[in-house]
Amino acid sequence: MAKIVRINMTKKEVLVEAVPEKYFMLGGRGLTSQVILDEVDPLCHPLGKNNKLVIASGLLTGTTAPSSGRISIGAKSPLTGGIKESNAGGTVSRKLARLGIKAIIVEGQPEEKEMYIVKIDKNEIVLLPASGLENMGNYDTVKYLKKVHGNDVGVVSIGQAGEMLLSIASIAVTDMEGLPTRHCGRGGLGAVMGSKGIKAIVVDDEGASEQLLEIKDKEGFTAIGRNLAKTLIETKVGLKNFGTASLVDPVAAIGALPSRNYSSGDFAGKEKINGQALQNFILEKGGKYGHSCSPGCVIRCSNVVHNKDGEYLTSGLEYETLGLCGSNLEIDDLNVIGTISFKCDDYGIDTMETGVAIGIAMEAGVLTFGNGDEAIKLIDEIAEGTTLGKVLGQGATVTGKVLGVKRIPAVKGQAFAAYDPRAMKGNAYTYATTPMGADHTAGNALPGRGAWVGPVDPNKKDNYQEASRDLQIFATVLDVMGFCNFVGISPVEGEIIAQLLSKVTGEEYTLDDVKEIGMKTIKCEIKFNRLAGFTKADDRLPEFINEELLPPKNLKNDITDQEFDEVFNL
């Protein structure tokens, strides 16, 4: 029987609860957001005892559907002050599903600073003291926990940053190799986990074989999943060969690749960090491309990167990191960007928020654009807890305020992803209107995406209002299901999901029903944010996006307030 695990860190008490019926058909982001709306005071301090950290497998995680193993983590965000969900691949989601755990709700907090390990296996869920792990990075933490609890466990953990309650702290999830490389990066959820006094959650699914989701027509479901897998394998060859780094060229081509703290949309060194360059680097130094980040993923866009000396450097070197810690900082050295990626993963900080914050510090003259050594040193300062490190640790918006930089590329207090919205109008809509802050995964209008609503030239706003709305809805559906974003955010995949859900329930699901699932979650998130004090004034891009022309295409924002408000009309 599917269950919810409720961990009260004030009382150090673990309760196992039945799943309320209203949560049966929710999973992932749909479930985390609904629990937060149901249980969290929108005005609570994000790092206080009244916030809750909710961890949920996708609705389809553990089934035969391909690429459905993502794990969603949600809370009121210390970065945005609003609701937040951030999801990652890795092995833990499927392990939780096999243990029949639909969600973990962590509430309360220890009176004094104490850190614990939550150990979950098929027999029990216990809290163990995290003695000896204090102030330890994710890599060593996971290494230690695997030594104690077995090599096959999955681990959700925080590094130094989460313990330090930094608003850029991420939550790491172990990957297929058992390394803490998959991160729920955005929104400072690592700080919420730290504030609860939890250093790591160790999940051992040995001997477990529960089925989270009851499927009425298993054979029919598996057949549809198999077809989907076949399509994904056939169509995502570019991602398999070049990873998300394959985005560098097309994003630069439309003039949206951030450079020099979002003062340019192109970068002279782009060919040193693009998909081909990364593939060459991997072929030369060792490592791997075409690598799955979670079990059952057939897209295999991930990679393992070795350093210039041929030793393990980092895993999952992604476009967002290349864009925000590379081109945005004018750094074109893959060895340096890989080092940044590793350190961010180890300290447990979001590479995206970190890259943007460093770009702001560079604009302020604290360090120099293009200087990788200085950037690495500054990242070390974050973990060391110097005053400057603490400033960066609060993210781009606070860094800009403290260092006196007005060009702060952020919405709702969260930094832009690696697409300048002046040259990518679809993401202008998405950044401004998603309840999540300037996320790309909330509805990434990549070149070509959204074409079902009509012609979509990324530089022109034309059809992007409707396209962004659709993309946001479909992206949310994927997040609910536990599907990876690359399964596809379009009506085509929406139809497939409708078919899958029909097989699950034995009832006919239409595309509209599927869209309704996405919209229901978005509405729930907007409701929370409104109660937390957000208004339409928060659904706006920063002033410089309206005023400064972005070279090389010399574009600025031309979407009106009304057009932003019409995306959801809520």
Added chain:
Amino acid sequence: MAKIVRINMTKKEVLVEAVPEKYFMLGGRGLTSQVILDEVDPLCHPLGKNNKLVIASGLLTGTTAPSSGRISIGAKSPLTGGIKESNAGGTVSRKLARLGIKAIIVEGQPEEKEMYIVKIDKNEIVLLPASGLENMGNYDTVKYLKKVHGNDVGVVSIGQAGEMLLSIASIAVTDMEGLPTRHCGRGGLGAVMGSKGIKAIVVDDEGASEQLLEIKDKEGFTAIGRNLAKTLIETKVGLKNFGTASLVDPVAAIGALPSRNYSSGDFAGKEKINGQALQNFILEKGGKYGHSCSPGCVIRCSNVVHNKDGEYLTSGLEYETLGLCGSNLEIDDLNVIGTISFKCDDYGIDTMETGVAIGIAMEAGVLTFGNGDEAIKLIDEIAEGTTLGKVLGQGATVTGKVLGVKRIPAVKGQAFAAYDPRAMKGNAYTYATTPMGADHTAGNALPGRGAWVGPVDPNKKDNYQEASRDLQIFATVLDVMGFCNFVGISPVEGEIIAQLLSKVTGEEYTLDDVKEIGMKTIKCEIKFNRLAGFTKADDRLPEFINEELLPPKNLKNDITDQEFDEVFNL
């Protein structure tokens, strides 16, 4: 003829405009707030070219009404992100009135960092380069400007902090001795002035004799003013003898004197910093009490304080500074608190926001409660621009975030005044609901105040909803008129103002008409804030006020959200 001076700092252009009729009966805060609502995009960056700095004399400034010489300065605040007005005494307001200048509106900003002096006399208004004054404190700036422009000029200026665009930067106004001791302290208006590239405004009223306000019945007006003056002289003896320091004892008695970053409402060293202690200190070391802060003030609550060696230390050592830089930091040495006051005035920072931010840094362990030397050193760091100084320079809220302190005594991003709202329910209402952030001058429910609505025990919320509303309305009226807060925030003074306005206009003003003046301004401010993204969720006290019991009376907030919302029902 009354005029408005519009200074465009992009074009370096000064325009003199007629006063639009709708502004005729507005002055002070009423005028600054209305101009900001009329002319400033609520979503603009507070330190960008689209914000405006508005300086206005009170409606009655320059008339024979006593204690009516305050100057209001307003803008969108870099501290709160909402509308802000902050007013001060000093000599400039009356000089502007004598020059017939009802308001100065500064707009635009230089492309590059350049600093200017605005020189105003009866013949012309010119922009002069501020060469040699860069990074100079207010005391030296004023000394220099008086040497160049004559000893009798009035000066509005910023210190290092305003030039550094710190959100705690104040604007100094010269006092009766020509020293920069009267400050529009709150909300970071000094940073807005700095962002406009204006180091100082020098006002020379020699030979000027304009009358800002046309008064229909001058004799009748003067007679009422004379009566008011007589009453003030007779009833404000305590303020004359002990200054605002006379509040230390009664506020401590009700358990609302902040100590140890608002973790206690009483302070063991209170007798070393109370009214009697300050009077003794002045009598012993030299200096002066019973001193007027602006021409025509008969209340004379100000002082000049000499240091332990008998030399000039500071002027206008006020209760808020004693509470926030004294008891709140567990500092009980008047020489130290006076030094802090002087340095804050010189660097141009708000003693209140600074005191609260330092209290937070003390709670974080950056320095030690009670250690005056460390506190002074930290204030020096603000002007030096160290990273820690820059953090403190962004005020209490950012300091708390960066240093990881959850007890942040602030509303709308602005620190509490020196009254803990748990033990002073009237100020709980005022802090939460004034559009200004946690100001005391917005409607200070001092013990006894508000009694016209019924019994008012400061520890009980009883009648304070209505009392706070009335106090906020009457306080706003005083701010519109240019009256000092100590003229009195009650229906009694409301009636007197009605009589004065009747004599001005020749039309019958009632108490209700006067309240309508206050309410109109408050509505205008709330409207701006709503457009800037504020909601009722911003009309709340921080979570710890609802949860932590405040010793010695062990009180916490018991006012409900609904009760807060009913204050203005807007």
